[in-house]
Amino acid sequence: MNRAPRAQIVVVMGVSGVGKTTVAKGLSTVLGWTYAEGDAFHSEANVAKMAAGTPLTDEDRWPWLRSIGEWMSAEIAAGRSAVVTCSALRRVYRELVRAGRPEVVFCHLVADPGLIGDRMERRADHYMPASLLPSQLATLEPLEPDEPGVEVSVDGEAAQVIARALAALDLQPPGTRTPRDTRTREGNTR
Ligand SMILES: Nc1ncnc2c1ncn2[C@@H]1O[C@H](COP(=O)(O)OP(=O)(O)OP(=O)(O)O)[C@@H](O)[C@H]1O
Ligand SMILES: O=C(O)[C@H](O)[C@@H](O)[C@H](O)[C@H](O)CO
Incomplete structure (x- = not known):
């Protein structure tokens, strides 16, 4: 029987400035999957708060996380695999995002804080100030x-990092799987 493969959702997570957007866009291009920018789900109030240099609280984040989850559910229902950025700093946030969605897998981007800070300082077109990096790192609970x-x-x-993420996630661009790989993955409920 020819069964359509189940949709997969990759959540590219990590602190601000670590490279989530860069990696998620790269993965979605290579894989041909839908892409969503998690920052686009923030309320105006959340964005204004971060732009003013104030860290978000759990209460600020719950509705944002729920919106991202709803977007994922729509993709899953449509049978589409997708990549989405979401800082997902705490385990409880990840549990909310995963709940009822076994398709979700996280790709946690990590780096030396100095490297992230440098990249944030050099980034001109973003509301998130580099001054919020310490609070992001303090809130982070690794996978x-x-x-x-x-x-x-x-x-x-970036190209190296995207290739590294694909390998770590055990994902191949379409057309590069051998018949043997396909058989293995069909039986794999990961
Ligand atoms: N591998 C890389 N090498 C050099 N620069 C990079 C690399 N990855 C990302 N950058 C640059 O670092 C900055 C931060 O990357 P990006 O915006 O992708 O991070 P982010 O995690 O999505 O940030 P935020 O959560 O704040 O939106 C950007 O200016 C981006 O172009
Ligand atoms: O949980 C948070 O504090 C936020 O999601 C931040 O991480 C930003 O949205 C993002 O990184 C934009 O720079």
Whole structure:
């Protein structure tokens, strides 16, 4: 029987400035998957708060996380695989995003804080000030072993990082799978 493969959702997570947008866009292009920018789901109030240099609270983040989850559910219902950025700093946030969606896997981007700070300082067209990096790092709870996902270093050029993320996630661009790979993955409920 010819069954359509289940949709997969990759959440590219990590602190502000670590490279989520860069990597998520790259993955979606290579894989031909839908892409969404998690920042676009923030309320104007959240954006204004961050732009003013004030960290968001849990209460600020819950509605934002729920909107991202709703977007994922729509993609899953349509049978589309997708990549979305979402800082997903705390485990409870990731649990909210995953709840009822076994298709979700996280790609946690990591780097030396100095490297992230440099990249943020050089980025001109973004509301998030580099001064919020310490609070992002303090809030971050790295992926735990029982959570679905991988950790990927963003050291090096963007193309290298995207290739590293694909390999860590065990994803191949369409057309590059051998029949043997296809058989293996059909039976894999990861
Ligand atoms: N591998 C890389 N090498 C050099 N520069 C990079 C790399 N990845 C990202 N950058 C640059 O670093 C800055 C931050 O990257 P990006 O905007 O993708 O991060 P982000 O995690 O999406 O940030 P935010 O959460 O604040 O939106 C950008 O100016 C981007 O062009
Ligand atoms: O949880 C948070 O504090 C926010 O999502 C931030 O991480 C920003 O949205 C993002 O990084 C934009 O710069």
